[in-house]
Each structure stands twice: as C-alpha cells, then as structure tokens.
Amino acid sequence: MKFEIQLTGPSGKRKHMVELERKGNVSTVSLDGKPVDADAVQVAPNAISVMLGGQSFEIHVSSSVDGTLKLQCGAHEFSADIIDPRAWRGRKHSAVEVEGRQEILAPMPGKVVRVLAAVGDAVEAGQGLLVVEAMKMQNEIRSPKSGKVERLLVKEGQNVNAGEVLAWVE
C-alpha cells in the first residue's frame, strides 16, 4: 500500500511517499522510493513502536476533527495529512482557498456565547462567525472561505461538543 503523506514538523513541511508491503509475515517499508530497515508494531490503541535500523521510537497517534494526524514522539510533535489512494477525493491537495460548501466544526467542547453572522450574510475568509467559550476563555471561530452563510445550526447559549457542526458556508 502506497501513501502520500504531508508531514509538518520542527524542520518544516514536506511531502513524502511511504510504501508498506506485507508478504506473509514479512513486511517491508520504503520511504520516498528507497527501502528502509524498519519494523512498526502497534503496541497500544494509539501507540506505535517503530524500530529503524536498531533505533527505537515510540509514536503516539491521535486524529483531529479535520482528519489531520497528530504524532507525538517524546518532546517532539508532528502533524501528518494523508492522501489516501482509497479515498474518493484526496483532501488538502493544495493551499488554495477551499471550495464548495464548508461545514464549520467546533474545535473544542464549549458554549456558544455570541453569533457574529446571520444566515445569508456574505463573509470573507478569516472573518469571525461565532464565539465559543470553554473554561472561561473565548475563542472566535472563523470562516475558512469567502462566501455566504448558508445555515447556522447553533444558538447563543447553546452547549456544543468537539466536532459538532456549527454552521455551513457556501
């Protein structure tokens, strides 16, 4: 199986090709076309132990609401966007403004304390749509694209969960 992965870490952002092949009990790994001496085992639901030429690494994986993977290795953190050949449409192919109808998701559980836009309003990319309060701090949720507010699914005073759809911008 071949994966195109965009990895963001301390040394910047780069795209890589990772190939995992399993023949019987033997698995082979190649990175950017070059075979590497690696062995990876899932040791806990969210932890993967990777042996790389005798060097031992433990990576803790969690996925965020938008599908980006967060990888923690000791004090270091990476994020990875995977372009899966099996998915119908690769996401995040480019940095250009997102297209089509966008669902605005709550990044954290909290309470909607202010709604800054109304249905039908024209909004710019980066403009605030609502304010969500969590643990006494207020966080402005911004529009990912320029467009029109098509629907607002929450009201002021309402509690929301992480990942809950707050609004649609068309």
Place this chain on the structure above:
Amino acid sequence: MFKKILIANRGEIAVRILRACRELGIQTVSVYSEVDRTSLHVRLADEAYLIGPAASRESYLRIDKLMDVAKKSGCDALHPGYGFLAENAALPRACADAGITFIGPSAEAMEAMGSKTAGKQLARRANVPTVPGTSEPIENPEEAQALAQNMGYPVLLKAIAGGGGKGMRVVPNDAAFASAWRDAASEALNAFGDQRVFLEKYLVGPRHIEIQILADAHGRCVSLGERECSVQRRHQKVVEEAPSPVVTPELRRKMGDAAVRLGRAGGYTNAGTVEFLVDADLNYYFLEVNTRLQVEHPVTEQVTGLDLVKLQIAIAADHRLPFAWETITPRGHAMEVRLYAEDPDNNFFPSPGKIISCHVPTGPGIRLDDGVYEGWTVPMDYDPLLSKLIAWGNSREETITRLRRALDEYTITGIRTNVSLFRRILSEPEFLRAEIHTKWLDELLARPHPPAVPPRPGTEEAALIAAALWHNAQSNAACSGSADSQAAPSRWKMEGRRQQLDHMP
C-alpha cells in the same frame, strides 16, 4: 476515629483524600455534578451522590446540598479539599449545626487568619514581619495615592477578598496610580462582589516561600518546614519544591517559629500554610495564611515522610500530635509540577476534551496525584488541573533529572497539556541555579523561545511510518466494519476502487 467521610470536592484532590480514607479504613462519600458522573472521584468512592448541574454555584458550592448528602448517608466528618468551599467559614458553621466534624480549622480561626487584612493584623500582633503597607482597606483613592507617594513606588494594590491574582495591580509610578486603582477595584467587584482594595509596598524580585504548619486541639503547633513556590505564571504557582534552595537551617527555624506564633495567636487547628515573601537579603515578610490543605502539599510529604491528609483527619478526630515533630527537618529534595489541560503554544488557551490515550510515568522517585484516566472527557466547567507530577531524590539536581525523565514518559493525547512548559523550565540555567523569583516565569515567557532541540535522526522517518501504519489500520477497520453490514462486497465498488488506484502516480 471517623466511620464515614464526605469529600466535598472533585478532581485530583478528591481522589487524594479518598485514598487516605481508604488506607485508614474509613468509608468515603463523593458528590458530583451532572458532568462528573464518570469522574475518577466518583468511580473510586464507596458511595456517591449527584448534587446538581455542571455550574459549581449550583453543585459543588451548595452547602445545603452537601449537608443533605452528609446526613442522608450518615457521614460523621467532611473534608473540603482546596478551592470551592475550603476557605468559606459558612461551611464549618453548617457542619457544626449538623453535628458533623469539619476537617480543618474552626470558622473563627478561618476568619481571623484567612482574609488578607485580618491575617496581617494578627501577624503584627504576633510579631511576625509584614510587608510595609496598610492593613485596612482604603476607601478614598486620593488618600491611597498620598500613602503610596510616602511609601515610594512601586506599590501593589490588592483586593481584600482577592485570590489567584484577581483584583491585583502593580503601580510602577505616580502617573499610573489612578487607572490602576480603577482597574483593581472593578476587577475585585466582578470577581468577588467586594471592591475594597488595600495597598502595600511592592518588593522587587521576591521569592515565595511558605511554611506548612500542623496544630492539634491540645495546644501543640508544629512547623513541617518550607516549600518554595517562586515559579508562578500570573500569580499562579506552577512548580513547587521543598526544601527551598536558599533557606538555611537558621532561617528555617526563624520562619517556622514565626508561623507557629501566628498559628497560636489565631487559635488555629489542623493543617495550614503561612506564606512569606523573601527578598534578596533573606528578609522574610508575611504574605497571607491559607487555612486549608495546599495543592502543593505532596512535596512536604515527600521530604518529611508524613501523610498530611491522614494527619488532618487524626487532628479533627481530636488526636494529639507527637512531641517529636517539633524538630522535623527535611530529608532529600522534592519537586512538583502542575499539569493543566491548556496549550502553552497558544497563550495557555484551555484544552478540554476527551483523553484519547494516557501513558503515565512510573519508576524510582516518582509520584503522580491525578484525577483523570484514558477515555475520560475533561469537562470545560472547572479548573483545568489534570494531575500533579512529583519527583524526589537525594539532591535538587537528582530530583530535576528524575522529573525530566518522568515528563518524557508522560504522554497524553487528545487534549493539549502544558508539559512542554515544564521541559523548558527544567532546562533553564537560571532555574537550575535556583535564581528564581515570583516574576521569573512571566519574564522567561516574554523572552523569545530558545531554538528547539532538534529531534534525533530518524524521528521524522519513524513518524511517517507510524502515520502510514495507523492510517492503514484505521481504514481497514472501517472497511471491515462496512462489510459486516453486507453479504458480500459490491463488485461495482471494488471496480471503482481499482480504477481510483490506477490514477495514482
């Protein structure tokens, strides 16, 4: 001894108290709000009762509901923990009315020592040095300004009812006085419903050093030595240690004697903490008394070998403190860091949510006091303290290296934590030399980040492989999940997937 204790708190401190009760063979009763049904203090308790909705004002702060639970469940004592109602004299009064023993000082001692101005007046009477300033609230801003000019700037404005840095303002010079006064008073009014403010001389670069005292009901009051809590972010303690690297045996004895004098003067019983500011010449000034168990009590426990919660319970049950404790000296060194669900890279923004995985550190010299577990959702309604990681060793150096090692083992995913803040603090040369004061951390955070230590070679490659493997496992699980609902995979779908693969480079 008591048979059943009501724990009027939540989070790690409720769990801490529960563990002491269990070791003493005392039954435990927890209380919880609607969002805390799955919290650890509820899971571990012998009995637990719902006391209301998430908002603390309607649950953990409701004395009437606590008393109902205590009576209904047949508790003979109540432990308030810290925060919530721990320093509210109405709680010991309600307990007394209900015939339940309050594990803490009397309501009178709480009032005589707990408020900043009352504590300061008592300190003057007990001949304990105080920071120059007014002990009475000042009503008139002009009068206050004249006093400030007399005392010399900088001065500090503090809310009478204050705590946690709210209603507090440093005034650097005369020109800034009027606006600082307005800010402090309105902040105090909003936070505590009391806008009265008092004034004191502002010490430059002081250390925060506090003395733990224990007093029984038979007239014995002892000092368990000091803790240094100079590493603070906006007046909130972040790292605490015992003993203080600057306190000599002589200073320890002098400060301990002062704290005991104060405790006696206030008729104090149970565990309490007398806080001092210590200047560069090791002069100490009384700051305030905390009439409760402190968050940072474990560092004292590690260097004295005592269990403060069990001692609190014993004192409340009218036991005597052994005479020998009047000469306690610390052994070794202990240090605590407070892990919060907050993001240090994003202005310490709170990060509630579900803990996806939690690997906790263990091994020599490590203690973890926590109230969280894997799969639990950190509610957004309360203080974001997750756990306290405590290390101890023979020396300060060994303790710091242990703490660093434990932090590297500690991995929490799903929410953000301030672990990286401690990695930074514990590697700062000034911290290692113990050149710290109460503004040190705020100054450190204002400096540019040091260049990050690069990951060791291979980390990036390992991360890529892990990402691919994890993603592969996830999508396989998703595929097999959908296959279950169908008799056989659709050939149309298979063909579609094959064609998609052909488009890949």
